[in-house]
Amino acid sequence: MTSVGKIYFFLVLSVFSLICFPGKQHTMNGNLLSFISLGGKKGIPPLLFGALFLIIYWLFGYDGITFSDEVAYLKLGDQLWNLTPVIYEDHFSSRWGTYLFPGLFTHLFGFHDRNASIASLLFYLATLFVLWKITPSANLRKWVMIFFISHIYLLHFLPKVYPDTFLIFWVVLIPVSALFRDKQPILAALVMSMAFVVGFCTKETMVLLFPFPLLLLFIDLKWTKSLAFYYYFALFALLLIILYLGYYQLKFGDMLFQFKSIHRGHYISGFSYHDKGWIIILKRITYLPFFAFIERTYWLWLVMAIPGIFYGLKSKGKPNLEFALCSICLLIGFWLMTTSLEFYNPIPLNPRHFIIMVGPLSVNIALGAKYWLHDQWWKRFITFLLMVGGFYAFALLDWKIGAFHFLFAGFILLRKEKLKYWAMTISLILTVTIAVYHQHQLKNYPHFLKTFQSLVKNSSEASPLLTHEFIVQSKDVLLNQPNIQAPLQSLYHLDGLKETPPHKFTLFVYNYYRHAYVKEQEFLDKAEEWIKKEGYEITSSSKDQWMRIEVYEK
Secondary structure, X not given: OOHHHHHHHHHHHHHHHHHHOOOOOOOOOXXXXXXXXXXXXXXXXXXXXXXXXXXXXXXXXXXXOOOOHHHHHHXXXXXXXXXXXXXXXXXXXXXXXXXXXXXXXHHHHOOOHHHHOHHXXXXXXXXXXXXXXXXXXXXXHHHHHHHHOOOHHHHXXXXXXXXXXXXXXXXXXHHHHHOOOOOOHXXXXXXXXXXXXXXXXXXXXXXXXXXXXXXXXXXXXXXXXXXXXXXXXXXXXXXXHHHHHHHHHHHHOOOOHHHHHHHHOOOOOXXXXXXXXXXXXXXXXXXXXXXXXXXXXXXXXXXXXXXXXHHHOOOOOXXXXXXXXXXXXXXXXXXXXXOOOOOOXXXXXXOOHHHHHHHHHHHHHHHOHHHHHHXXXXXXXXXXXXXXXXXXXXXXXXXXXXXXXXHHHHHHOOOOHHHHHHHHHHHXXXXXXXXXXXXXXXXXXXXXXXXXXXXXXXXXXXXXXXXXXXXXXXXXXXXXXXXXXXXXXXXXXXXXXXXXXXXXXXXXEEOOXXXXXXXXXXXXXXXXXXXXXXXXXXEEEEEOOOEEXXXXXX
């Protein structure tokens, strides 16, 4: 393991120890080291239910890999724990926080994405516990639990290895550490600075929270509170930044190497904005985020968090203010932040990016519960906004999302709190269960994986397997062996096949491409045109709703 890997492993382990070390009953003005104790029995059932639900989802909600970035992180984790150098110009390799722990589990239990995602589950469980612990009453804890564990996209990435699944924890740790800035300024400053640096080394999206301590400082100055925490935070942050930049200076002779590699990673695509003109950028930073939040079901969380954020900004109580500021920083950052300092390029509206907001928003929802539960004005206001989301979804002919928003608009108007809680809980759990079933039917990953592995086993260099680029790029994970050589040929790269056409080959089409990689249709069409031109004939074929297999010979 590299020296930097050891340092960051120690930092991460230290933060976890602060949370998991046994201690006394916790209060917001108490000792940070006592934070982990369960305290009394009040409110424990929601915690146990939430943890059990996450574990069950991890076991049965798994729908395979996404054939994308996670492949790179799985390979990097394997390289790291096998003492192979991992840092190079690809900025993915600098995201140590993403592959450090997944790599540990694949190193211990074998190179398999399921083993790696144990780390994701542990980070989710740690986040769940932290949110449960900082919520001030048992009655509010049940709302935090149900809204945190029930977002479709947050759960979708639970059994996977992506930076966002780990960043969820580090994001929540920022406002949590701020809760102890008065009584334990040194330890709180250390935890916050570590969370920022390790979070940034997990994914650069952590910069969205950089304004948080500055806003908190402004408020504490206004309230004439002690500023000791900020002096220590500046000191610890400076030391960690020097360590971070110094590493790149020593290894590459350029302390800004990582930032330059991030910039080099920009490319023209449907998800970039700097190349689209000012009109598209204006749409992106005005109304397009509203539409994205509605279409991806974040609208419910944002709308129901409004009372908690509104009154949190006006409150001196903990954790109301801290989590209100955290949510505001994240939301403004997603809306306006640029991914480059050389040109203005807002972050793509990828639903995966937004899952780091679910934790803080769940706390805001709980802390504002008395308003959307009992205050008539707030109930009408939230109902109206949810109906706006429903009407927009219906306008897009998406009746499922529309019905989802109208259903919850109706729940808001219910009078009895207990009835409202169970109606929301059952609906949210049922929604994610249906989503899992739909994804399994769409993808049928076990069937795909078994078929693919069998086809590879029966292929050879003289009789290769021709298939999608995203499958070829994921072969190491699909075959559970890093850096494996397999007789595969990508539809995207046909030149090698055209130069020396084999006497026999197998075409493997996975219909999931129509959902996730629609551009593969173009490459498939070109390949089939070439097959016909070369005079190949089908000697055997099989087909079902998920895949098509055809054997061609001259």
